[in-house]
Amino acid sequence: MTDDDLRDRMRRADPARSLRPLPDDEARRLVAGAALDAPAPPRPASRLLPVLVGAVAVVAVVAGVVVLGGGDSEQAPRPDVALPTTTRPGLENGPGLPDTSGGRPATSAPAPPGTSTTQAPPTTATSSSGRKTTVAVLTAAPADGDVRCRTPEAAVLAEQAGMAFEATALKVEADVVTLQVHRAWTGEADVVEVRNTTGAPVLLGFEPEAGRRYLVAASDLKVMGCGYSGPDEPSLRALYDEAFPKR
Amino acid sequence: MEPRQTGFEAVAQALIEPLRRYLARRTDAATADDVLSETLLVAWRRRDEMPAEPLAWAYAVARNCLANAERSRRRQDRLLVRIWQLARPPEHTPARDDPDPGLARALARLSSADAELVRLWAWEELGPAEIAQVVGTTANAVSIRLHRARRKLKSLLDEQAEGERP
Numbered sequence: 001m002t003d004d005d006l007r008d009r010m011r012r013a014d015p016a017r018s019l020r021p022l023p024d025d026e027a028r029r030l031v032a033g034a035a036l037d038a039p040a041p042p043r044p045a046s047r048l049l050p051v052l053v054g055a056v057a058v059v060a061v062v063a064g065v066v067v068l069g070g071g072d073s074e075q076a077p078r079p080d081v082a083l084p085t086t087t088r089p090g091l092e093n094g095p096g097l098p099d100t101s102g103g104r105p106a107t108s109a110p111a112p113p114g115t116s117t118t119q120a121p122p123t124t125a126t127s128s129s130g131r132k133t134t135v136a137v138l139t140a141a142p143a144d145g146d147v148r149c150r151t152p153e154a155a156v157l158a159e160q161a162g163m164a165f166e167a168t169a170l171k172v173e174a175d176v177v178t179l180q181v182h183r184a185w186t187g188e189a190d191v192v193e194v195r196n197t198t199g200a201p202v203l204l205g206f207e208p209e210a211g212r213r214y215l216v217a218a219s220d221l222k223v224m225g226c227g228y229s230g231p232d233e234p235s236l237r238a239l240y241d242e243a244f245p246k247r
Numbered sequence: 248m249e250p251r252q253t254g255f256e257a258v259a260q261a262l263i264e265p266l267r268r269y270l271a272r273r274t275d276a277a278t279a280d281d282v283l284s285e286t287l288l289v290a291w292r293r294r295d296e297m298p299a300e301p302l303a304w305a306y307a308v309a310r311n312c313l314a315n316a317e318r319s320r321r322r323q324d325r326l327l328v329r330i331w332q333l334a335r336p337p338e339h340t341p342a343r344d345d346p347d348p349g350l351a352r353a354l355a356r357l358s359s360a361d362a363e364l365v366r367l368w369a370w371e372e373l374g375p376a377e378i379a380q381v382v383g384t385t386a387n388a389v390s391i392r393l394h395r396a397r398r399k400l401k402s403l404l405d406e407q408a409e410g411e412r413p
Binding site: 009 | 255259267268370
């Protein structure tokens with residue numbers, strides 16, 4: 001095999017062979033964004049999203065059943081879809097969580113030795129308005145550095161999320177965070193209470209902020225991570241809007 | 248509009264497609280988009296350093312931006328795993344079809360530095376002096392290492408071919 005043969009074979013396998021040129025206006029927008037010293041906003045499915053999950057991770061683990069008000073604008077989440085109301089054992093593995101498979105077929109990851117995997121059952125409380133609130137419980141996560149997330153996809157969000165809502169963290173107390181739901185793309189809730197029993201290490205690096213707004217998706221009362229939940233940002237909101245178009 | 252900005256815009260427009268291909272060959276589409284924006288931003292901030300022939304220089308900027316993005320993602324992933332219950336991930340993304348798995352396997356058996364030299368030579372079509380500018384070494388060192396890397400890659404491919412013969 002000559003160098004030319006090798007180069008020809010490399011070129012045939014070039015991953016960029018099928019890359020279509022960027023439209024001129026998009027290229028101009030990119031360059032103009034740089035010249036303004038401000039990078040162009042990332043697309044909704046940006047790889048940067050997983051970091052957003054971390055912030056809500058503390059906040060998130062979910063449950064909430066009740067009634068929802070409003071939601072009326074073009075982009076507004078829909079208020080009229082029922083939230084799953086069954087109480088289920090506390091949180092375990094939810095969709096949209098870190099992908100540890102390295103591309104291999106996925107399997108559930110066992111908890112590490114010494115880590116409690118007992119999942120406290122959700123509790124059901126009755127609020128002053130007579131509405132029930134279900135509280136789910138997060139258990140400890142195995143420590144594994146070899147983890148990556150796949151890019152969030154609207155289709156996955158649409159298919160798997162039983163709840164998708166915007167909410168503001170009202171109260172942050174030790175391992176309990178209370179969220180006020182404003183609107184829901186799918187599901188119904190007006191209060192979500194999150195209890196985190198994983199202990200301090202799980203909170204490493206992230207502090208839930210009272211008053212901050214989040215977008216949270218959940219499947220079977222399990223929060224979807226890996227870019228599917230996070231602080232309320234345009235890119236994440238666009239993902240939700242794409243997943244749940246106005247019907 | 249100041250002349251320098253006009254000049255930068257013209258040059259940057261010409262760099263976009265080569266940079267997009269460079270990134271598409273080395274990372275996923277979403278990261279490539281992010282890193283392309285970042286690369287252009289860094290290029291703008293360092294436009295006074297931009298040489299008359301800016302392509303290899305721009306590849307070097309993109310290479311650093313991509314390395315930063317990958318480091319950042321690894322940190323995020325390590326942090327996330329402490330936070331989230333590990334889970335069955337969504338099964339929705341099939342692996343991209345690799346047109347030449349044998350070549351991919353052979354490249355994977357080179358050191359990452361050597362494989363990158365071969366990629367820059369074959370895919371970006373750079374000469375030793377330009378490759379040296381991208382990876383931050385001397386043209387002479389690139390020539391020697393590239394020669395060895397190509398020889399080893401060919402040898403690995405030949406081994407594969409031998410093994411596949413009936």
